Amino acid sequence: QQQVRQSSQSLTVWEGETAILNCSYENSAFDYFPWYQQFPGEGPALLIAIRSVSDKKEDGRFTIFFNKREKNLSLHIKDSQPGDSATYFCAASGGSALGRLHFGAGTQLIVIP
């Protein structure tokens, strides 16, 4: 059973638009939700993260909206740039202090100039 789900395998937006990537999870014990950005041939890079005590986290053009009741979250990328084209992974951990991350399958974002 997949613990973390990303609803779209891919998403295409025009440059300047806001890209919205969605994620949902099963385990109510999850309390930490990082988003990772991965370019082909590279490792995942931590982009932004939120803890379940918050419902919003903003860092520059990137914002996470978190809904604990619905067990879902979304990553908004404002003013999308072609350089944002990458695969974005939603992940979750919690329930123990050991930090095991459960990853979604990823959403490939394509930003068209």
Add this chain to the structure above:
Amino acid sequence: GPKVLQIPSHQIIDMGQMVTLNCDPVSNHLYFYWYKQILGQQMEFLVNFYNGKVMEKSKLFKDQFSVERPDGSYFTLKIQPTALEDSAVYFCASSFLGGDEQYFGPGTRLTVL
């Protein structure tokens, strides 16, 4: 951000041989992880390691797998013997605390023939 290094970037070996994947984690980090990513699939947790001990492992962490970090040197993943299904990209990650941000290396692509 903080850098995790992995050596080698690629490794090709024959089935049944032993392989050791090396990871140089962020210098002050205390928790270390290995994840496995098969091409086109999501990242799967293998194991985490703290204070010289395996703290948690998944069912993917077979008996043929072992991890160690002797005297603060590389954090290693050893597979002995290898099987065809071990072909994947293996990512090392580290964090300061167990529930903290994890930083990933660029991965080692392992091909078992």
